Amino acid sequence: MDSLLNPNRPPVFCPGCTHERLTGALDRALGLLNRKAARVALVTDIGCSGLFDTFFKTHAFHGLHGRALTYAAGMKLARPELTVVVTMGDGGIGIGGAHFLAACRRNLDITLLILNNFNFGMTGGQMSATTPPDAVTGSGFLNRLEHPLDICETAKAAGAPYVGRYSAFEKDLPEKIARAIGHEGFSLVDIWGICPGRYTRKNRISPKSIAAQISRRPAFDGAVAENTRQEYGALYRETARHAPPLPPPRRIEAVFIPPSTKRQDVVLLGNAGQRILTAGEILCLAGMTGGLQVTQKNEYNITVLRGPSVSEVILSKERIDYTGIETPSVVIAVGQEGVRRRKGLFKKMPPDGLVLAAEGLELPDCPCEIRLLPFKKQRIRSRDQALAALSVLARKNRVLSSKMLEAALKIRFPSQASRILETIPQCPPE
Amino acid sequence: MVHCLMDGNEAVARGAFAAGCRFFAGYPITPASSIFDVMMRLLPPAGGICIQGEDEIASIGSCLGASMAGLKAMTATSGPGISLYSEQISFAVGSEIPIVIVDVQRLGPSTGSATRGADGDIQFLRWGNSGGLPVIVLAPVDVTDCFRLTQHAFDLSERLRCPVFIASNKEIALTRESVDPEQLETISIGKRPAPVPGKPFLPFETSPENPVPGFLPIGGETVVRQTSSTHGIDGYITTDPAQIQDFRQRLSKKLLDAVDTYTFFDYFPSASKDLLVITYGVTARSARACLKAFGGREGPFSLLVLKTLWPVPESVIREKAEAAKRVLVLEMNMGQYVREIQRVLDSKEVRFFGRMNGELLAPSDILEACRHG
């Protein structure tokens, strides 16, 4: 098999740098697997390991520091047939830690080669995530205070199904890299090497000491039995095949005549969990069955089941511009928090306005009719009260008709509409 | 009469799908998450890919990888996520990677208020990349715009090979509206330019006719290089100042020269020409409501609604402001785009009215601001 090395761009590493050996080892590994240049994408990180893509005549993608695995993921998902190899230094594994963990957990068929030389070569020999505490680095005493990361143990804990830890000087490294690339799924190869440009100036490290260090650590040489599972991309495609397609937006026909041609500004006030937004949506759908244009602007806090929930619904014959409500025609109040949040609204009600409020709420003064609804007595659950208030409104034939409400419920809850209609009691007695 | 009920986020997702987007990656964030929800239901059944990144950086990173592999890609987030995207955005700008980025703006700074709206990222979107080269930002006003402009975003990002932003706002994204399905038209989406024929492929080679480099996907039959480093037409690092300068010039010019071809706006003239109100996004609706209250043409101002915010559509701004004595810029922030209007209309009196407290500017606020103008 021909070499995939770029004849025009020979490696330019410092003399004695193990990156040069690894360039050759990766080339031979791809050769052993018989991969063609156009079937391989080399994704490289930043630093000296980030130069790798320029030495090969394969597809190449050189991006930002620590992010190589993110590009590789998109590329592999887009083109499953492509052999994707990522080269990264021990710096990249530090800054890109989240991506590393995600790659291990996800198990896309990508091979990650970590060119681990225990420091940042390119920027001045600063400490990295794998620098031993007793090393002398460009980061002063800081590495003495930290614990170095065991990349392989971390990968295993994160679910990597294939992990190898080798010295850059091992003779059969090409075969080992080839095995990792050939593995279907995420494979990680942690290759310990030497950076004469920076690290060995102040630190004693040799092929022998690397071999000795590695032999003192837990061995990693291939499949991790407990992490063996189906490759993510294949699993994704298989699962996606059974996902039901999203239907186009539902078309709602205008079939009823609404009770009034006047624009209606309805504000629903409640507490989170009272299904205020759902009630607002039902009101919108009801309006649309009456041929009205609608908008629904919602306000709530980030807490899911606490705080106020406010929905402003406008129904109009004409296009609605501003979606807020300055003067409501109807206020539905079922929760104290919503009332408190919009207490200023009440005094702005027009004389012909209407407030439908759950009995027991504290309401501000207001210049229009207030109708109290005895939900507690009728044992209407808090989460159904906004909907129940809509049915009161419908029975008064105000804003919406009963037919419009029924149609909206059928649209929103096709299988439960009749049950809901039954549970909203014929309330309240006039 | 038939209508659909939809919010802005769903319309963005459906617009993207209609434009041929087949890769989406996002990280959960209010108020953008429902774009992910809809993409998750749209893409996998259609053979596309939708994933949840381990963070925002990963989300946009995987989009860049997928885009270079030939798919149309989109991501969506809010202000805090745009901050994290920033370095990848610079990459997409400098290395000409097509991508659509949706910013559903929420009230900042920082974590701010996740569920309240603002237009606080308008300058951030423009300047949030290292190197300061131009980007395209489109600002929808309503649900129909979300559907339409997202398609235009794809068309532009593919043809010009650049990131294109949709500057949405919680108040559009999560506000439901009845929309006329007839208005949800699909547009034809341009393609990434083809490489110069009859020559060996160079990944950043352009021709005199087209300042955008020809594209071939990573993973295709021809080997392709992509790099975030300063590169020449061959995709290898260059240190030649002349070549570098040409490149930077081209990256600017390819967007700036064409802006008149993608200036989206609405103009509502009124009998009184003295005052021109300029605004964008959801605030445009409040301004329209003011005009409607006066029966349209009798309104106290003419209204220019910009939907292309960046590059600044200077021609249309100058043209519509020509007859005006005064200009009032309305924004849901503390005064951002007004700087551009002041720059373009430097001989006119340009004032600002806005606030950033999570509330829409109400029509009554705007009329009040006009009166004091």
Ligand code: SF4
């Ligand atoms: S600085 Fe270190 S890692 Fe970089 S090329 Fe030189 S020896 Fe190799």
